[in-house]
Amino acid sequence: MINLKINNIDVRVPEGATILEAANKAGLWIPTLCKHPDLGPTAACGICVVKIKGAKNMVRACASPAEEGMEVTTHDPELVRVRRTTLEMILSNHPNECLTCARNGTCELQDLAEEFSVRERLLPPIVPDISTDDSTRTIVLDPRKCIKCGRCVTVCQQKQDVWALSFLERGLETRIAPAGDIGLGDSPCIRCGQCSAHCPVGAIYEYDETARIWEALQYPKKYCVVQIAPAVRVSLGEAFGREPGENLTGQIYSALRRMGFDAVFDTNFGADVTIMEEAAEFVERIKQGNGSLPLITTCCPSWVDFMEKYHSDMMEHFSSCKSPHAIIGTLSKTYYADKMGLDPKDVFTVSIMPCTSKKYEITRSSSMFASGLQDVDVSITTREFSRMVRQDGLIIEQLNADEKPDSILGEYSGAGTIFGASGGVMEAALRTAQYQITGDENAELEFKEIRGLQGVKVMETKVGDKNIRVAVAHGLGNVETVLNEVRAALRQGQESPYHFVEVMACPGGCVGGGGQAWKVDNKIREKRIEGLYRDDRKQRIRRSYQNTSIRRLYEDFLNEPLSAKAKELLHTSYTARPQYQR
């Protein structure tokens, strides 16, 4: 441990802690801009400067280690002046476009300009002439607004291991772009949106499709159907000043009805369907024996895209089951439309997702048109939805917290709701697979070892007389080690070290998705995760196969998991894809 004094306050921090961390521990607030709590320092902006007694120069608190006996000053008139000057330098290269910016009201640079009373701009800013890039149709890059903090590049290269984004040129010319100034849509980008979730300013944001929804809602002939993903309910409130993790399921259903949706469904029900199919696949593969294992989950389209571009040798281990939201889309235009006597052509399906990648998933292959039409018409993110709520004049406090979803694609089990957290898909699948293998209705319900934020989580559990070994990874940079262990074993004809592998692209799983409320760190992710497990504990039914709407779906329509009809409607296939289109 190290002892130092910050503004005359004694602080003790572990060896290796930065001055910034020490100051936070002492309850002091130093402004930062380029530093993100998830990432190491790039020391690019200079806003966090502090003074150290006896040192000639000011140092950057985010990148300087705390040392024994140090005496640090974090605030005095001179530091305020230096920080303000630094800020003005940054602003001299930043466009004056707050009014039309995607981050208006949530921008970290805007916050600082406000904090430091910047009231005039002496010279018009010098802004590079670079056009926006919306070629992925999921996220939009506006490099003119980039302050070159490096967060997105670090996330894309180090955390996600995708290497789609890079810093090209240097000095004033530095800009974010894929290799060789191609569109991001032609690059290896897997559309996870983590770059946007980490960007402090309006340089990377979601591709907004709310206008298409308003249009459909006012068109009388359209029968508008909507679904919300698990992770949305525990993050939406943040945009309205609520605590992360607060569960607003009822309020969201109620808001959607007021907006004019004809049917309000829940992706959690789709998750229960996914589990029925995936657990059946798992049981089948266990019967087939070693070579066919592990089974790897596929509900995350960014992970699917990553695998198709970087790990296509593992394709045969991929679950063919579609993701929950794709399943609700298909069933809305088949099963539900049938029951209601609707012409599927009139059904307009919207999904509200924590995810930018779902915008891509809805057209990724021909199986996304299993109903004969595009199964999900529009997919929007939590952030887009929060704006729709405000545009519609809705006030969270006045919405009904006990509102229920519509039958027959709405009722969900606790297993469905935990899909939004890393480890949740695995836990949900095990709850049903155990029953399918042993017939035991009261087997283990909670698998705490695979919950939480650790990058790779492994567990061994007994199902019947078999030991089942599972691995859970989130953040794509954590996937390779798991896959390599599997590859090595299979190559030598040995049993795979894991029977079942779950992967989600985003840190923490979908709760940390690229389309969730802005300004996230692990503390917030944890609260969202806890919100989902709370929802799970609250449910009377916590195993997918016990959900009566699920039973009805199979009795009335699908017959049984992996039936011909289930395969036709609810399953998909994969194909190796080039990393670069150009």
Add this chain to the structure above:
Amino acid sequence: MAKTKQQLSPIEIAAKKYARYRDPLIMVLHEIQTTRGYIPREAAFEIAKLLNVPLARIYEVITFYNYFRLKSPGKAVISVCTGTACHLKGADKLVKEFSEELDIEPGQTTDDGLFHLQSVRCVGCCGLAPVVVINEKTYGKLQPSQVPHVIAEWKEKFETETADAAS
């Protein structure tokens, strides 16, 4: 069967040559830049594969250093070596001669896009100083008086190529 030296691409040869370096990327890029006058996209893809470096990293390096170019600067890239040995043997006279004959400064391309002139550091065959490399052809012990001749030779080459393409 292992590939013989002839079957290896220039990039494979360069990658082999610098394999022991801690950061072979810069060396390989440098070699491509000197011989080709720019880094074609296919070359970048090949380097990415051979050195197992992400393409994004390669473009970060290429765009970071002014030395590297992404566009073909001209059909014939004239690289006059100004390394120590060549300098002592009068490389600057060669630069001046090319400059005057083509009416461009080093770093520029002729209006017809045919010739690009640049001076480069030691190209590694000092025994032949002064050295000029044009695309992949090396001219050793070149005298300023031979310069008009060399230019004519390349012009003629381009003319036959155009004629062939037309017929």
